[in-house]
Amino acid sequence: MEPIGIAKELQKKFPDSISEITTHRGQVALMVERTPIVEMCRVLKTDYQMNHLNCLCGVDNLSRKMAHGERFEVVYQLYSIQNRVTLRLKAQVPESDPSIDSITCLWSGANWLERETYDFFGIVFNGHPNLQRILTAEGWEGYPLRKEYALRGDTEWKGFIELKEKARQLSKFDFYGAQVEQE
Numbered sequence: 001m002e003p004i005g006i007a008k009e010l011q012k013k014f015p016d017s018i019s020e021i022t023t024h025r026g027q028v029a030l031m032v033e034r035t036p037i038v039e040m041c042r043v044l045k046t047d048y049q050m051n052h053l054n055c056l057c058g059v060d061n062l063s064r065k066m067a068h069g070e071r072f073e074v075v076y077q078l079y080s081i082q083n084r085v086t087l088r089l090k091a092q093v094p095e096s097d098p099s100i101d102s103i104t105c106l107w108s109g110a111n112w113l114e115r116e117t118y119d120f121f122g123i124v125f126n127g128h129p130n131l132q133r134i135l136t137a138e139g140w141e142g143y144p145l146r147k148e149y150a151l152r153g154d155t156e157w158k159g160f161i162e163l164k165e166k167a168r169q170l171s172k173f174d175f176y177g178a179q180v181e182q183e
Contacts, residue, residue, distance in 0.1 A: 003028035003087050006048050014040055029088040034074070034100045037091050041076065041103050050078040050087060053103070056113035058121035059090075062147035071095040072123055076103070099124040102131075120145035137163065 001009075004021070007028050011018045017040065020031040032040060044050040055077035062071055072093040079086050093100055102125040104110045114125040115134040122143040125131055133140065142149055 001048065001083070001085070003085050006044070006050075006085065006087055010040065010043065013043060027086060027088060029090055031090050031092065034091045034093055037074075037076075037089070038101045038103055038105065040089065041078070041106050044078055044087065045106055048085075049080045049082050050085070052079040052081055053077075053107040053109050053113075054079045054086070056103075056110055056117065058117040058123050058145065060121060060145060060147045072098055072121065074100050074117065074123060093123055098122055099126055101126045102128040104128060119143070122146065 004023065007018075007021045007030055010030065011021065014032070014036055017033040017036050018030050019033070022029050022031070041050075053076065055075070057075050059073040059075060060071065061073065070092040072095065074091045074093055076089040076091070077086065078089070091100055098121070100123065102110065102114055104114065104125075105127070111129065112134065114128055115131060117123050118125060118128075118131055119133045119135050120143055136144065
């Protein structure tokens with residue numbers, strides 16, 4: 001079945017949860033509500049063999065007024081290996097409650113991707129088995145991929161001074177741990 005056919009059938013199964021189906025350069029995307037995301041993904045996985053979670057990421061639409069007025073999106077790129085079909089879900093997440101249910105129960109690979117999205121955007125994944133920061137340093141404040149986050153290093157997060165001192169101390173050593181002569 002073609003992606004647009006899957007999208008239309010899914011819209012029949014979730015009539016109040018899919019607000020828009022778009023096609024751009026041959027790729028089909030569905031704008032969906034966040035509430036039934038796990039059930040929607042389960043239907044896509046079981047009924048339409050969308051067995052591969054290709055990508056999951058966050059989007060901050062601060063400067064763009066969305067049709068729903070929601071600031072954040074969680075984007076799911078799903079792929080059917082057998083049928084060679086791709087489908088994109090864009091779940092709307094409000095700024096007032098930046099949370100959505102975890103899909104780690106369907107794809108274990110979502111674990112790291114949801115943690116990354118939480119770390120960079122502050123979107124909480126309800127039911128995630130180990131939701132904690134994964135890429136930013138311990139003590140990091142804020143969410144670096146949010147649009148209002150400072151682009152310059154004017155603010156120093158906890159541990160930054162200690163990290164700079166440790167880097168200075170370790171600069172005396174080469175890759176193998178041997179001490180290097182300083183000029």
